[in-house]
Amino acid sequence: MSSEKENVMDMKSINYRGPAIEEVDSISPTNNAGLIDGSFSGSPYSSDSRSSGSSTIEPVSDSTYHAKIGKPIYKRIVDSFKPMDLEDLGIDTEGMTQLEKSVIATSQSRLVRDLKTYHLIAISLGGSIGTGLFVGSGNALAYGGPASMVIGYFIVCCALLTVINALGELSVQFPINGSFNTFFSRFIDPSWGFTLAIMYYLSWAISYPSELIAAAMTIQYWNTSINSAVWVAIVWVVVSSINFFGVKGYGDVEFVLTIIKVVAVVGFLIVGICITCGVGDQGYIGGKYWHDPGAFNHGFKGVCSVFISAAFSMGGLELCALAAAETKNPRKALPKAVKQTFWRLTIFYFLTSIVIGCLVPYTNPNLLDGSGIAASPFVIAINAGGIKVLPHIMNAVIIAAVISVGNSSVFGASRTLAALAAQGMIPKIFGYIDRKGRPLVAIVITSLIGLLGFLVVNKNEEAVFTWFFAVCSLASFFIWSMINVTHLRWRWALDAQGRSKDEIIFRSPFGVVGSFAGLAVLIFIIATEIWVSLYPIGSTGASVETFWQDCLSLPLLLAIWAAHKTYYRTWNRLWVKLEDIDLDSGRREISLEDLKQELADEREALHSKPFYYRVYHFFC
Structure with a gap:
């Protein structure tokens, strides 16, 4: 598993004890998006392996994945209507204020990312x-x-x-x-x-x-x-x-x-x-x-x-x-x-x-x-x-x-x-x-x-x-x-x-x-x-x-x-x-240092462009 996936973002203002959730495609191998038993369907990670205080996310085996999607259809329909709680994402909410919970909840959106x-x-x-x-x-x-x-x-x-x-x-x-x-x-x-x-x-x-x-x-x-x-x-x-x-x-x-x-x-x-x-x-x-x-x-x-x-x-x-x-x-x-x-x-x-x-x-x-x-x-x-x-x-x-x-x-x-x-x-x-x-x-x-x-x-x-x-x-x-x-x-x-x-x-x-x-x-x-x-x-x-x-x-x-x-x-x-x-x-x-370096490289590349291009980039 790459170090990026194991890295946990430093949370300065809240007691965030769960894993950093990386962006996950909303389309699973079965073209379903959402949560099944608290895990992202189509994701290689399972909430079953998450525990409070753990910063690692273990991959889900093929047999486990197919066991989840192989449930009876009525069971999957019922499960699909279950609300997503923060605990489903491996996040310990004990001691959090309402504001801290709302920040985490809105940052873990399940809306499909299909817009360009x-x-x-x-x-x-x-x-x-x-x-x-x-x-x-x-x-x-x-x-x-x-x-x-x-x-x-x-x-x-x-x-x-x-x-x-x-x-x-x-x-x-x-x-x-x-x-x-x-x-x-x-x-x-x-x-x-x-x-x-x-x-x-x-x-x-x-x-x-x-x-x-x-x-x-x-x-x-x-x-x-x-x-x-x-x-x-x-x-x-x-x-x-x-x-x-x-x-x-x-x-x-x-x-x-x-x-x-x-x-x-x-x-x-x-x-x-x-x-x-x-x-x-x-x-x-x-x-x-x-x-x-x-x-x-x-x-x-x-x-x-x-x-x-x-x-x-x-x-x-x-x-x-x-x-x-x-x-x-x-x-x-x-x-x-x-x-x-x-x-x-x-x-x-x-x-x-x-x-x-x-x-x-x-x-x-x-x-x-x-x-x-x-x-x-x-x-x-x-x-x-x-x-x-x-x-x-x-x-x-x-x-x-x-x-x-x-x-x-x-x-x-x-x-x-x-x-x-x-x-x-x-x-x-x-x-x-x-x-x-x-x-x-x-x-x-x-x-x-x-x-x-x-x-x-x-x-x-x-x-x-x-x-x-x-x-x-x-x-x-x-x-x-x-x-x-x-x-x-x-x-x-x-x-x-x-x-x-x-x-x-x-x-x-x-x-x-x-x-x-x-x-x-x-x-x-x-x-x-x-x-x-x-x-x-x-x-x-x-x-x-x-x-x-x-x-x-x-x-x-x-x-x-x-x-x-x-x-x-x-x-x-x-x-x-x-x-x-x-x-x-x-x-x-997830990696703040990598992000800073990438942004610095982009600014340097922009600085090398002609003046008219920089003006256009500023406004458009």
């Missing part, structure tokens, strides 16, 4: 290019004007630049189940981990039925005779079924849908530039609408109103980190996905906002009063240009976008719920992962929440969902802010424990300074959103109803955090001490 780089890019883009861009951008244009929309999107993109790189650094270092939701517990405090994970789950879970309704309304562009509930049911079956095909099936579908959306956005940009330059019924437009009715609407408040639309549109960029535990080689795949996803998304939103601002005046009544895709600035611009067939094509693209975002909603929500269960913060049944690596119970629960889409037949459907979304209105900004805080505490913990930055696999190009700057921008955005919600555009005084609709997530977040603190009686500790933060669990590399 192109899957991660597609998942991030797919979750971010949806109705928020195709339809919601019209709302931003109407309230803020073209210049406000460009400025608002640019500011949010700058904040996200620091967030996604900080998150990439953490997720490459610790590709664990639940990813950044788990980091909140690990690097800040379990109460914050629980609170933000619940908010993140609600964001995706509530988004799912709203996307189903959006799909039904979009389809009615062609057919108004069939009840909308029928289309909700059809799309619900399609989206829910996709997630039952496993993570690779989800990734492949998302890849195809993302290609459709990207091609549509690029095509619209080309057509939009042509219309602006004079092709179409309107003749040459140029920057006419930037002068009349103007570049800004409602002044500074108009700019602030764009922030919430930008957050709704770009939410989902962090999904590539959530999928880290299901990625074959996160060390190579995640940095590329993080960098490329951000720049592509920024280009799409930045260029699209400029083109839309040139084609549609913010005074167009359909932006606020239109129903379904009639409110889409994409469709308004194409119709105004006199191009007859493109609105139908754009309608089909919006349907693909809705299915994609609905798909991402189930994926993001189910992984978050499973991670909460793995940490012991909710009942274990929610974290059940079957032999195909699917968080089955979490997928089922999230799919059932999607049935709220049948509220489409209710006359008060819009009011109901307004209050549903109030629950998670500012959630994205809170989560992005805490990601930057987590990155800062990770770096501070390295210093506090005397560890070298040379062991960081992927470093955020902007480092600690970037996280501070991003945090400052996000705090500013949250403050302005509270102000605009309390004193909304067009109001002569304070509006209590608008404030609660836009900011209900703030008191809810504080209430959940306080309730968790009170229930677990942890008011004596507001955050985990830097000296106690676990800096090792969840790594896939």
Whole structure:
């Protein structure tokens, strides 16, 4: 047996007395993944030979292996439903705190690692290019004007630049189940981990039925005779079924849908530039609408109103980190996905906002009063240009976008719920992962929440969902802010424990300074959103109803955090001490010295490259 397999990672902050578990393929010789009698099926190691305090793992003989898989089928089915405890992995949990147990549990994920780089890019883009861009951008244009929309999107993109790189650094270092939701517990405090994970789950879970309704309304562009509930049911079956095909099936579908959306956005940009330059019924437009009715609407408040639309549109960029535990080689795949996803998304939103601002005046009544895709600035611009067939094509693209975002909603929500269960913060049944690596119970629960889409037949459907979304209105900004805080505490913990930055696999190009700057921008955005919600555009005084609709997530977040603190009686500790933060669990590399040497070799090789290549590598 090689020395690498016998090496045990030094655990500084917890009493880890079991073996270091090396990465194991999830596909066994019988094409089964998961645990049989507490051992990894398909693994050459058995838990039977593990004992507390032992650092060796004996190989399983062929006869033992076949004896295990040769059990009666009913017995294997029953065993497959048994929950995985930490003791099953040879880990002695005696004396561990709940935080220490949750760190170990999430680092030993049984999710199947079938995702590749192109899957991660597609998942991030797919979750971010949806109705928020195709339809919601019209709302931003109407309230803020073209210049406000460009400025608002640019500011949010700058904040996200620091967030996604900080998150990439953490997720490459610790590709664990639940990813950044788990980091909140690990690097800040379990109460914050629980609170933000619940908010993140609600964001995706509530988004799912709203996307189903959006799909039904979009389809009615062609057919108004069939009840909308029928289309909700059809799309619900399609989206829910996709997630039952496993993570690779989800990734492949998302890849195809993302290609459709990207091609549509690029095509619209080309057509939009042509219309602006004079092709179409309107003749040459140029920057006419930037002068009349103007570049800004409602002044500074108009700019602030764009922030919430930008957050709704770009939410989902962090999904590539959530999928880290299901990625074959996160060390190579995640940095590329993080960098490329951000720049592509920024280009799409930045260029699209400029083109839309040139084609549609913010005074167009359909932006606020239109129903379904009639409110889409994409469709308004194409119709105004006199191009007859493109609105139908754009309608089909919006349907693909809705299915994609609905798909991402189930994926993001189910992984978050499973991670909460793995940490012991909710009942274990929610974290059940079957032999195909699917968080089955979490997928089922999230799919059932999607049935709220049948509220489409209710006359008060819009009011109901307004209050549903109030629950998670500012959630994205809170989560992005805490990601930057987590990155800062990770770096501070390295210093506090005397560890070298040379062991960081992927470093955020902007480092600690970037996280501070991003945090400052996000705090500013949250403050302005509270102000605009309390004193909304067009109001002569304070509006209590608008404030609660836009900011209900703030008191809810504080209430959940306080309730968790009170229930677990942890008011004596507001955050985990830097000296106690676990800096090792969840790594896939076992030899720290070998890792440092490999990273040093890679940096030396990069330094020998031409300047232009180093610049490209820095950003992409």
